Amino acid sequence: MSEYDVLCIGNAIVDIIARCDEAFVVDNGIIKGAMNLIDAERATFLYERMGPAVETSGGSAGNTAAGLAGLGGRAAYFGKVAKDQLGEVYRHDIRAQGVAFDTAPLGDFPPTARSMIFVTPDGERSMNTYLGASTELGPEDVEEDKAKAAKVTYFEGYLWDPPRAKEAIRRCAAMAHEGGREVSMTLSDPFCVDRFRDEFLDLMRSGTVDIVFANEHEVKSLYQTTSLDAALDAFRNDCKLGIVTRGGDGSVVVQSSATVDVEPVKVREVVDTTGAGDLYAAGFLYGYTRGLDLGHCGKLGSLAASLVIQQVGPRLQVSLKEAAAEAGLI
C-alpha cells in the first residue's frame, strides 16, 4: 500500500485577498481572471493601492493537498517558502491540515511568495503573484521517500515559470512511473498555457503526465481553438485521462473512448472563485485514488469546488469530509 494518496508539488504562496470594483482591475492593468506574474516593484505598487485584505495560505497544488487531506486523504507537498513570518504561516497551515510538508525553507531572501488577489463583485478573482522564495524549488527538494510512496504525483503548470522546478517534476515523474504509479498536472491558467504550450503538450504526448486537469479556457488555449468540442477531441487523444471544469456548467471527463459529463453543484452565491479548480482536483483525486468511478470522482470534485467558491480564500473553512458524507459521496 502506498503511504500517500497524492504528492502535490507547487509554488508555495500566501494569498492576500481584497475586494475591488471592476474599474480597479482595468485601471491597474490587471488581466481579469488570470494569474498575473509580478516583480517586487509591481508588488509594492499594487499593495499600496489595495484595500484592507485578509491573508491565507494558498498556492494551487498546496490548496489541492489541503483539500485532499480535508476529505481524509493522505497528502504530501513539496514547495519552497522562506524563513519568515509568511513562510511560518504557510508551513503551519498545511501541516495543521494533516499534509506531510518538509521542504527545507530558503533563507530570509527572497521572501515567501505572495499573491495579491483582487475579487470583483462577480466573485471572479484576479491574481498578482510575486514568486519570491518559491522560485528556488529544484530537484534537490525531491524527497525520494515521498515521491516513491504516492499513488499519484500531481503538479501545477505554474511550476514552468520558475527556472528549476521542472527538473524536480521530471525526476518525480520518472520515479512515479518506475514504480507503476501515475502522474497528474493542472494546466493552471490560460496564459500559463500560452507561455508553455509546446512543453505541456510534450509532457502529455510523451506520457510524462497521465492525468490532466484544465478549465474550459485553459484547454481551449492549449489547442488554440474557440471550440470546446474541438479542444476535447484533441485532449482525449493527448492524455490518458482529461478533466475539464466548466464553472457553473459542471465538468467533463474524457478518455480516448469515453466521455463522462458531471453536473455542477448549485451554489447560493459565488463569493470568491479562488481555489475552485484546486479543490475540484482535490475531490476528484480523492475518489480516483480510492478506485471510484469517474462520475463519482467528478461529483466529489464539484462538491469541493462548490464549497470553496462560497467563502473567501482557497482553504476550506468548513469540513469537506462532513459535506461529502452528507451528500452521500463518501
Place this chain on the structure above:
Amino acid sequence: MSEYDVLCIGNAIVDIIARCDEAFVVDNGIIKGAMNLIDAERATFLYERMGPAVETSGGSAGNTAAGLAGLGGRAAYFGKVAKDQLGEVYRHDIRAQGVAFDTAPLGDFPPTARSMIFVTPDGERSMNTYLGASTELGPEDVEEDKAKAAKVTYFEGYLWDPPRAKEAIRRCAAMAHEGGREVSMTLSDPFCVDRFRDEFLDLMRSGTVDIVFANEHEVKSLYQTTSLDAALDAFRNDCKLGIVTRGGDGSVVVQSSATVDVEPVKVREVVDTTGAGDLYAAGFLYGYTRGLDLGHCGKLGSLAASLVIQQVGPRLQVSLKEAAAEAGLI
C-alpha cells in the same frame, strides 16, 4: 472644526483565526470568550495545536478605527508594530481603510503582536494574545497634532496590560480636555477589568474618561455584581455616558438621569463574534461625533456589530457605509 472624529489608541495586533470544537478550548486551558494573555512559549505551544488559520489585522481600538473610517468617519490610530511582515500587513490594512496611522514601528524584536483566536461552533471567540511589539507603546508615541485634533480620544482598557501605554493615555486625555474635547474607553474584557478595576474606576470618577463602553460581563465585573441593574445604576453615576452592549439582547445607554434602550439587529447566523464590541463602538462614535441622538448612535453601533459577527474576523469585508445607508441610518 476638528481634523479627526476619533483618535483610537490600542494594542496593534494581527489576528490568527481558526475554528475549533468546544473540547479544544477546555483541553488547552483557554478561558472561553476571554482575552487570554500568553507569552512566546505558550504562543508556540498553541500554534502547534491550532488548525489551519486565516490572518487579518485586528486589535480592539484598531478595529474601531477601521469601522469608523468604513462609515466615512475621520479616524486616526496610535499603536506599535514591529518592522516585520505582520507589521507591514497591519500598517497596510489600517491605512488602506483610510485611517491616519503613523506610529513609528519598533525594530524586528519583539515581533508584531498576534492573537490566536479560536472560534467555537457557537460563534464565540476565545483570544490568546502575545503582545510582542505592542508592549512598547509609550508617551513618546503621542503625536500631538493628532491628539489635539480629534473630537473624541478613544482607547482600550487592554492598554493597562503593557507597562507604559497608560502614560500615553493620560497625556492624550489631558490634551483632549484642555481643548474641550472628550475621552472614551472600552473596558475590553471582564478579566482585564478584574486586573485593573480600581484604576478603571479612578479613570471614570476622576473625569479622565467621559464615555465608557462595556459589555454586560465587563460592567458586572467592574462592580463585582451579578445584577445588571445594580451595575447600570453604579455605572451611570461613575461616567458621563455609559454604553453597555448585551449581545443578542441589544444595548443600553445610560447617563445620570436618562436611559436609552437600543434594539438588537437580527442576524442570520453568528459566524464569529470577534470584533462585535469594537464595531459597536465604531458605529456609536460615528453618530456621536456627528451630534446624533443617543438612540440613533446605538442603532449605528448595533448595525455595525451585526455585520461583523456574520463573517470571520473583526475587519468588515462588506461596506458598512452602504449597509447604514440602506438601513436609513446615515
